[in-house]
Amino acid sequence: MYSRYIPPPKGGSIAPNTASPVSSQPVQIPPKAQPTTYARYVPPSKSSQTPLQVSHAQHVLFDGDQEADREEPPPKRVKLRQDEGVIATSDRAEQKKSKKKRKSAQSDGPLDSATTANGDAADQSGVQTEVQGDGVGDFEDVEMQQLPGSPSLREESPSSTENPPPEEALKRKDKKKKKKSKEVGEPSAQVEDDIPLRHKAILEKKAKSIKRAPEPGPEDVPMNDLVSKGDDDASQQKTLEIELHGLEPIPQPQPVALDTSTPLYETLPPWLASPIRISQDASAPFTDFGLTPDLGIPSGVAERLALKGYKQAFAVQTGVIPLLLPNHCKNMQGDVLVSAATGSGKTLAYTLPIIRDISQSSRHTTRLRALIVVPTRELVKQVQQVCEDCANIFALDGAKRRARIAMAMGSQSFENEQTSLIEREEIYDPALYQQRTKRLARLNDPNHASEGDEDSGYNTEDEERDAIRKREDKLKTLPNHTIAYKSKVDILICTPGRLVEHIKFTPGFSLDFVRWLVVDEADKLLGQNFQQWLDVVIPRLQTHGRGGARNHKQSNLSGVRKVILSATMTRDLDQLEGLKLHRPKLVVLEGSKTQDEAGDDASHTEHVLPGLLAEAALKVGDPNLKPLFLIDLLESHYVLNRASGTDENASDEDETSSSGSDSDAESAGPEKFIKPFSILKSQDMPTVLIFTKSNETTLRLSRLLSLLAPTLEPFIGTLTSTTPYTTRRDTLRSFHARKLRIIVASDLVARGIDLPSLDHVVNYDIPSSIASYVHRVGRTARAGNAGKAWTLFTNPEARWFWNEVASEKVIQRGKPVERIRITEEKDDAFRAKVATYEVALEKLGREAGQARHKGGKE
Numbered sequence: 001m002y003s004r005y006i007p008p009p010k011g012g013s014i015a016p017n018t019a020s021p022v023s024s025q026p027v028q029i030p031p032k033a034q035p036t037t038y039a040r041y042v043p044p045s046k047s048s049q050t051p052l053q054v055s056h057a058q059h060v061l062f063d064g065d066q067e068a069d070r071e072e073p074p075p076k077r078v079k080l081r082q083d084e085g086v087i088a089t090s091d092r093a094e095q096k097k098s099k100k101k102r103k104s105a106q107s108d109g110p111l112d113s114a115t116t117a118n119g120d121a122a123d124q125s126g127v128q129t130e131v132q133g134d135g136v137g138d139f140e141d142v143e144m145q146q147l148p149g150s151p152s153l154r155e156e157s158p159s160s161t162e163n164p165p166p167e168e169a170l171k172r173k174d175k176k177k178k179k180k181s182k183e184v185g186e187p188s189a190q191v192e193d194d195i196p197l198r199h200k201a202i203l204e205k206k207a208k209s210i211k212r213a214p215e216p217g218p219e220d221v222p223m224n225d226l227v228s229k230g231d232d233d234a235s236q237q238k239t240l241e242i243e244l245h246g247l248e249p250i251p252q253p254q255p256v257a258l259d260t261s262t263p264l265y266e267t268l269p270p271w272l273a274s275p276i277r278i279s280q281d282a283s284a285p286f287t288d289f290g291l292t293p294d295l296g297i298p299s300g301v302a303e304r305l306a307l308k309g310y311k312q313a314f315a316v317q318t319g320v321i322p323l324l325l326p327n328h329c330k331n332m333q334g335d336v337l338v339s340a341a342t343g344s345g346k347t348l349a350y351t352l353p354i355i356r357d358i359s360q361s362s363r364h365t366t367r368l369r370a371l372i373v374v375p376t377r378e379l380v381k382q383v384q385q386v387c388e389d390c391a392n393i394f395a396l397d398g399a400k401r402r403a404r405i406a407m408a409m410g411s412q413s414f415e416n417e418q419t420s421l422i423e424r425e426e427i428y429d430p431a432l433y434q435q436r437t438k439r440l441a442r443l444n445d446p447n448h449a450s451e452g453d454e455d456s457g458y459n460t461e462d463e464e465r466d467a468i469r470k471r472e473d474k475l476k477t478l479p480n481h482t483i484a485y486k487s488k489v490d491i492l493i494c495t496p497g498r499l500v501e502h503i504k505f506t507p508g509f510s511l512d513f514v515r516w517l518v519v520d521e522a523d524k525l526l527g528q529n530f531q532q533w534l535d536v537v538i539p540r541l542q543t544h545g546r547g548g549a550r551n552h553k554q555s556n557l558s559g560v561r562k563v564i565l566s567a568t569m570t571r572d573l574d575q576l577e578g579l580k581l582h583r584p585k586l587v588v589l590e591g592s593k594t595q596d597e598a599g600d601d602a603s604h605t606e607h608v609l610p611g612l613l614a615e616a617a618l619k620v621g622d623p624n625l626k627p628l629f630l631i632d633l634l635e636s637h638y639v640l641n642r643a644s645g646t647d648e649n650a651s652d653e654d655e656t657s658s659s660g661s662d663s664d665a666e667s668a669g670p671e672k673f674i675k676p677f678s679i680l681k682s683q684d685m686p687t688v689l690i691f692t693k694s695n696e697t698t699l700r701l702s703r704l705l706s707l708l709a710p711t712l713e714p715f716i717g718t719l720t721s722t723t724p725y726t727t728r729r730d731t732l733r734s735f736h737a738r739k740l741r742i743i744v745a746s747d748l749v750a751r752g753i754d755l756p757s758l759d760h761v762v763n764y765d766i767p768s769s770i771a772s773y774v775h776r777v778g779r780t781a782r783a784g785n786a787g788k789a790w791t792l793f794t795n796p797e798a799r800w801f802w803n804e805v806a807s808e809k810v811i812q813r814g815k816p817v818e819r820i821r822i823t824e825e826k827d828d829a830f831r832a833k834v835a836t837y838e839v840a841l842e843k844l845g846r847e848a849g850q851a852r853h854k855g856g857k858e
């Protein structure tokens with residue numbers, strides 16, 4: 001924007017090749033950028049000793065010029081007037097005087113040059129005037145304000161006692177300049193001429209810039225006039241000598257090269273940086289594990305497992321089970337973290353060793369020895385089923401004890417859950433009875449010691465425990481009897497919230513004997529930390545436990561072993577820190593590409609999808625018609641083929657929606673237009689799980705599908721967090737049995753739920769995160785089976801989907817995401833569909849209104 005003026009050198013002639021001083025002579029750039037952009041002029045040194053070989057750039061001085069500061073009086077506001085081309089002080093009383101002086105003291109060249117050293121280089125030098133390309137009209141009253149402490153441009157304060165009177169000063173300056181001129185061999189007359197000429201030069205420069213401007217405005221005229229005044233040969237000559245700075249940028253320091261090399265040192269702890277990698281193809285008989293047969297899985301158990309369908313251990317099981325079986329090998333002991341694809345068999349990988357361990361415990365004592373924490377009730381139920389299967393298998397194989405398993409998830413009343421977990425009995429114990437009576441007496445006596453008193457018996461650090469104790473003490477018992485609690489279960493599978501409630505409010509619920517802690521879907525549980533469950537649970541597991549309760553009998557290990565699992569395992573050390581891991585090991589199940597095949601990418605991909613999962617995406621042109629796109633997809637050969645077992649790789653010619661190719665549809669009116677959707681007959685239907693973004697969308701879409709395709713209604717189920725638990729359970733059961741073919745669901749069932757018979761997952765609404773995508777699509781293609789996942793995306797969602805979700809950078813997959821197209825239908829058919837859709841929407845609206853009305857009345 002600005003050009004910078006630098007006055008001509010006073011010594012010697014300018015070499016012809018120095019036309020561009022910016023490149024030939026670096027300007028003194030202040031070390032720091034200055035916030036103000038005012039001009040500061042510093043006249044040449046008055047010292048006679050100062051040599052006059054001053055570089056061009058030194059004529060414009062910047063902050064930090066000590067010399068200038070010392071010699072010049074305090075700053076003053078000055079004005080540059082267009083008609084005079086000189087500077088006038090802002091002090092009106094002094095103006096006339098100044099003008100006279102100026103005329104007589106024309107030799108004050110540097111002063112004028114400083115004034116005309118306009119704001120062309122304001123950015124860099126701190127010089128600013130309004131004389132610039134497109135602000136020409138402002139030239140009439142250009143105002144310059146000096147920096148505090150910078151030298152005055154023209155006038156000195158008459159009241160100043162330190163400075164000589166102006167006339168005297170001017171004379172002295174003249175003398176000095178003449179002397180200097182003599183020193184450098186320049187005629188003094190030239191010095192005197194120099195000043196007005198410089199003005200002209202500046203004005204010429206201005207004129208040039210105006211000429212360069214594309215459309216000069218009317219305000220250019222005065223400038224042109226001014227320019228014409230200085231149109232004589234002498235000034236032309238001088239102009240040549242003046243170094244003109246163009247508009248080229250001020251030279252900048254070389255950019256500092258960024259270091260893009262990868263550090264040689266590892267920033268992650270070794271166990272996280274170098275996990276135990278298991279190939280997807282790995283498989284082994286269950287009997288192969290264990291350091292010795294008696295420390296492994298008995299052959300009888302393996303046989304029974306085979307009868308249940310677990311013929312061989314899956315890859316992740318081959319990696320995890322040996323680490324969790326009893327062993328004396330130090331480097332196999334410690335906590336285990338597992339990152340493995342959805343449906344890879346993580347549940348059995350931890351249930352088998354835990355049930356095996358508990359089966360070895362005493363037949364007569366039941367203690368809570370294992371806690372399995374999962375995020376949803378559905379998962380609690382599912383894991384409980386696997387645990388029961390394993391417990392049965394070990395029991396049938398003649399194990400010492402059959403593990404007792406319970407669930408805590410809020411599906412039943414809290415009291416019922418308490419009764420299912422803890423047994424309360426009265427035992428004869430006069431000593432404890434006396435202690436209890438004493439405590440009660442103190443508690444009831446207001447004059448007696450406070451609760452915090454050590455003698456009170458209620459001074460434990462655990463407030464919840466204290467509160468429970470107080471409640472229990474108040475209960476009536478037989479004389480000389482006290483209350484004792486016994487755990488009814490060995491393994492508790494629970495949601496984190498319910499676990500915290502039991503810890504706080506269930507008398508006798510203790511974690512003192514727990515020696516296994518499993519956190520499944522760990523990234524979710526650690527990320528959300530429901531009710532700060534980790535802060536409540538982990539400290540209770542860090543105690544030594546009662547009487548060696550945490551000893552792992554067949555190993556030389558004591559303490560709680562933690563097993564942390566997810567298909568999208570967090571590598572966030574802050575999150576993992578809360579688990580207080582001990583000698584952790586990370587087991588990673590590789591994707592279909594091994595690390596060698598995937599090269600560098602493999603170390604960067606965070607998640608792996610099941611090898612036989614096929615993914616495709618479908619663009620939704622008009623989001624308002626999204627349900628129609630869904631129905632088109634459901635009717636298309638893509639989905640239907642799966643059920644009929646025909647070729648899945650249909651050619652592009654087939655990419656028409658089934659409704660579009662239906663000739664009846666074209667002639668049918670809107671009211672009859674239910675027909676295009678009726679192609680979805682239940683016997684053709686594969687099983688489909690449709691994910692939406694919210695409970696509300698789920699309910700609406702489910703109803704809309706029923707309205708659009710009434711024949712499908714009996715086969716559509718709905719799952720949201722607002723659905724009663726028993727309905728949810730029944731829905732999943734019916735789906736397992738293929739009585740239901742379509743489930744519309746919120747993310748409630750996105751994680752962990754095992755639906756072995758599921759053919760398709762449809763992301764009706766795009767998932768909220770990459771992890772969410774991985775879990776949703778992972779409901780299909782489980783346990784080595786094939787499955788398909790579809791994602792509907794709108795225009796604004798396309799970028800994120802293709803760049804993040806479908807990219808190989810974050811998710812490793814067997815094959816790339818396919819882009820599919822449901823071709824446009826013929827106009828009539830499409831109009832009829834939309835009309836039907838509108839009718840359905842209207843009905844939906846009416847139903848919703850009625851439901852609200854009904855709800856309001858109730």
Ligand SMILES: Nc1ncnc2c1ncn2[C@@H]1O[C@H](COP(=O)(O)OP(=O)(O)OP(=O)(O)O)[C@@H](O)[C@H]1O
Pocket residue numbers: 309310311312313314317340341342343344345346347348566567751752753754756778782783
């Ligand atoms: N060794 C095995 N042989 C045959 N089937 C198995 C074996 N192990 C597990 N399965 C089956 O694999 C399916 C998926 O197992 P599981 O639910 O444990 O997967 P997961 O890894 O926990 O998945 P998610 O991450 O989605 O929770 C289940 O149906 C289970 O019965």
